[in-house]
Amino acid sequence: MRIEPLGRSVSVPDGCSLLEAALAEGLKLRSLCRNGTCRECIARVSEGRVSYRVEWPGLSPDEKAEGFTLPCVALAESDVVLLQPHVDVLR
Template sequence: MSYRVRIENTQHEFTVEDGEAVLSAALRHGLILPYSCRGGTCGTCMGKVVEGRVSYPDGRPPALSEAEEAVGQALFCQARADSDLAIEVREVRSADDIRPRKLPCRVERMDTLAHDVRRLWLRTPGNERLQFLPGQY
């Protein structure tokens, strides 16, 4: 069984399969929603369920309080659709949609691509995700 999900702010629609996380389905359909840990502990993927119902197979995630859940907030990295949904969540479509952040990172590797060009392989902390779009620098 699959359900329809509509993002209210952009009117984008996609389908989510039974047992699939809403975030995973959105990414599979080429829609970029903010996320970081994908484990329910950071809260980056939080949005609002305007219509419909979601559930959490492993119980309410740590980053979602009872009060937030009571007013319709959801962590889409863990939320499974139990019906068709209408949600409100920020979509990342351009570099302007990504909030600038400073993250500590470690240089893992450096490759020489040309005499004046280097490619750096950076490792961010395990609980952080560096969001970017192709071509962004």
């Protein structure tokens, strides 16, 4: 996964959410509940495909169609570019 506009790439292990993968590499994305309900982490995928750990992530069909995702419950199904300007760089 590449996180833009930061321009950092991180590997996303199987079974790891985009949020967890970023944190494992020192990039703290905006989040609260981490279970797909609060929408605090909402961000857009500009390239690539994701699937979800939960059946009903808190996104409308329109938001999904526009590429929005909830990184706390999103799993990468391909290389992904995530547009998320709110990132704390821990290392």
